[in-house]
Amino acid sequence: MERMIDLRSDTVTRPTPEMRKAMFEAEVGDDVLREDPTVNRLERLGADMLGREASILVPSGTFGNQLALFSLCDRRDEVILSETSHIVQHEAGAASVISGTHLRTVMPENGYLLWNEIEPRIRKAEDVHFPRTGCIALENALSNGDVQPLEAAEEISKKAGKWNVPVHLDGARIFNAAAALGVRPEKIACHADTVMFCLSKGLAAPVGSLLAGDREVIGKARYLRKVMGGGMRQAGIIAAAGIVALEKMTRRIHEDHVHAKKLCEALSRFDDIQVDPDKTRINMVFVGFTGDNSCEKEEHFVRLLKGKGILTYSPKYGGIRLVTHNDVTPEDLKYIISVLPEIMEKVSHL
Numbered sequence: 001m002e003r004m005i006d007l008r009s010d011t012v013t014r015p016t017p018e019m020r021k022a023m024f025e026a027e028v029g030d031d032v033l034r035e036d037p038t039v040n041r042l043e044r045l046g047a048d049m050l051g052r053e054a055s056i057l058v059p060s061g062t063f064g065n066q067l068a069l070f071s072l073c074d075r076r077d078e079v080i081l082s083e084t085s086h087i088v089q090h091e092a093g094a095a096s097v098i099s100g101t102h103l104r105t106v107m108p109e110n111g112y113l114l115w116n117e118i119e120p121r122i123r124k125a126e127d128v129h130f131p132r133t134g135c136i137a138l139e140n141a142l143s144n145g146d147v148q149p150l151e152a153a154e155e156i157s158k159k160a161g162k163w164n165v166p167v168h169l170d171g172a173r174i175f176n177a178a179a180a181l182g183v184r185p186e187k188i189a190c191h192a193d194t195v196m197f198c199l200s201k202g203l204a205a206p207v208g209s210l211l212a213g214d215r216e217v218i219g220k221a222r223y224l225r226k227v228m229g230g231g232m233r234q235a236g237i238i239a240a241a242g243i244v245a246l247e248k249m250t251r252r253i254h255e256d257h258v259h260a261k262k263l264c265e266a267l268s269r270f271d272d273i274q275v276d277p278d279k280t281r282i283n284m285v286f287v288g289f290t291g292d293n294s295c296e297k298e299e300h301f302v303r304l305l306k307g308k309g310i311l312t313y314s315p316k317y318g319g320i321r322l323v324t325h326n327d328v329t330p331e332d333l334k335y336i337i338s339v340l341p342e343i344m345e346k347v348s349h350l
Helices: 017-025 039-048 061-072 114-121 152-161 174-181 183-191 215-227 236-247 252-268 295-308 329-349
Strands: 054-058 078-082 102-106 132-140 167-168 196-200 207-215 282-287 320-323
Touching: 017 236, 039 054, 039 207, 039 236, 054 215, 054 236, 061 132, 061 167, 061 196, 061 207, 061 215, 078 152, 102 114, 114 152, 132 152, 152 167, 152 183, 174 183, 174 196, 174 252, 207 215, 252 282, 252 320, 252 329, 282 295, 295 320, 295 329
Parallel strands: 078 102, 078 132, 132 167, 167 196
Antiparallel strands: 054 207, 196 207, 282 320
């Protein structure tokens, strides 16, 4: 089968040869009994890299986010979060099923939440008519390819603490955010009570995420992970790839950002295309088209890319997302850029 260059997501990466070797050789035990040495090592490593006391391995980012809400909130509590967040848009309404929480969404003006958008929505008094504010859920990096400034997260953390409202961070791509902000990941994680991050988004592990926090909340999460059916047994085979992801792949993630910026620059040369270089902070480029038939152009653009061996998802929410990752090589990028003039010539005739 002819190889396709896959720009759909950084979840499509294949485990590296080093990961496959580590998985094959992994020392394993029963993780539910806390006897898997490779899982234990991964969880210590993940917690240390985020400056937290503990972490727990879960199957996916959705699982980790929902486990956080389940651990921080009581049933019927309210969660304040962005309308565009992954928890709202891409987790199948799981909060209503698992934690029984109500999602109170905010459409942030700048793409990321600010305290002045959150504060009016906090339930400050007990009232028979109101749910309790159970937590605030933030996201960094953001789903639009941008990042939340540290100052904004710090203000939310401090002022939420005055109302005894915990903060959860969906840090699925926290290492991308750290690279974009030029800080270590713990500088982002320190502004949240719990942090979820993925090993399979951008870091090339085949499966798995970690939820980190203090020992008490992660101890509760370990019990609730079992409730959710996430008690895995010889999970060291998974964890071994995660260790490689954290020790090795986090060091090269900035390369994906460089590739995304080069792709953004190449796309910006075409009059029909709308891209925002200022929002290309991580490994994502969002592409739109001008004109009354912009939707038709977007669909045609995707089809023409596929005809050249380049995959991306169909237009969604008024645009196309192109994602660079470990499996998109510098040679791949050169090829993509080289075929853009031919593709755009055809698109412009619509």
